[in-house]
Amino acid sequence: EVQLVESGGGLVHPGGSLRLSCAASGFTFSSHDMHWVRQVTGKGPEWVSVIGTAGDTYYADSVKGRFTLSRENAKNSVYLQMNSLRAGDTAVYYCVRGNGLDVWGQGTTVIVSS
Amino acid sequence: SYELTQPSSVSVSPGQTAKITCSGDVLAKKYARWFQQKPGQAPVLLIYKDTERPSGIPERFSGSSSGTTVTLTISGAQVEDEADYYCYSAPDIQWVFGGGTKLTVL
Numbered sequence: 001e002v003q004l005v006e007s008g009g010g011l012v013h014p015g016g017s018l019r020l021s022c023a024a025s026g027f028t029f030s031s032h033d034m035h036w037v038r039q040v041t042g043k044g045p046e047w048v049s050v051i052g053t054a055g056d057t058y059y060a061d062s063v064k065g066r067f068t069l070s071r072e073n074a075k076n077s078v079y080l081q082m083n084s085l086r087a088g089d090t091a092v093y094y095c096v097r098g099n100g101l102d103v104w105g106q107g108t109t110v111i112v113s114s
Numbered sequence: 115s116y117e118l119t120q121p122s123s124v125s126v127s128p129g130q131t132a133k134i135t136c137s138g139d140v141l142a143k144k145y146a147r148w149f150q151q152k153p154g155q156a157p158v159l160l161i162y163k164d165t166e167r168p169s170g171i172p173e174r175f176s177g178s179s180s181g182t183t184v185t186l187t188i189s190g191a192q193v194e195d196e197a198d199y200y201c202y203s204a205p206d207i208q209w210v211f212g213g214g215t216k217l218t219v220l
Contacts, residue, residue: 004156037209043213044200044211044212044213044214045200045202046211047208047209047210047211050207058207058208060208094156094157100147100162101147101149101159101202102159102162102168103159104149104156104157104159106155106156107156
């Protein structure tokens with residue numbers, strides 16, 4: 001079964017940092033781009049970032065310079081390092097398989113609040 | 115920047131046909147996808163390349179496209195189809211999403 005499991009969310013103060021992890025299983029992880037998409041409750045999702053199979057990364061303007069996406073193929077995992085967090089980063093963060101965003105994890109919740 | 119526009123809500127009775135539209139300039143040149151989201155559950159891909167259905171998705175879910183509008187049709191909607199539905203597309207490396215449509219079946 002293809003599965004993505006996110007972890008690392010939580011409550012953090014503005015200006016703080018969090019590292020989200022996504023563990024993949026059930027498919028050839030190294031052959032797929034991996035994305036992060038976030039969603040504020042009651043709103044449409046927002047694309048955040050992608051890492052290609054060669055490790056190339058792209059970011060939404062809203063997070064560029066603050067978020068860093070990396071992958072570790074040996075562990076079938078991707079990591080989203082989030083620094084200088086703001087209240088506007090509060091959302092559920094989903095790890096999503098490339099190939100047209102065809103498989104989504106359950107999400108992990110990030111709350112940025114003082 | 116690209117935008118995708120969906121109605122905020124659609125309501126049907128069980129057994130009726132529900133149609134959810136998604137409009138945006140990007141759809142004239144890029145394929146659309148649809149996913150279903152139920153509370154507390156991972157989103158599930160329903161339709162890709164405007165009209166294709168992944169394996170395991172019931173046949174009552176179908177997609178169509180015309181110009182800058184795509185439509186998700188649920189033929190014979192069931193109570194368990196009550197959920198939020200989102201369209202999305204990729205004008206470039208980034209993906210854009212509609213605001214979502216809440217489908218009520220009662």
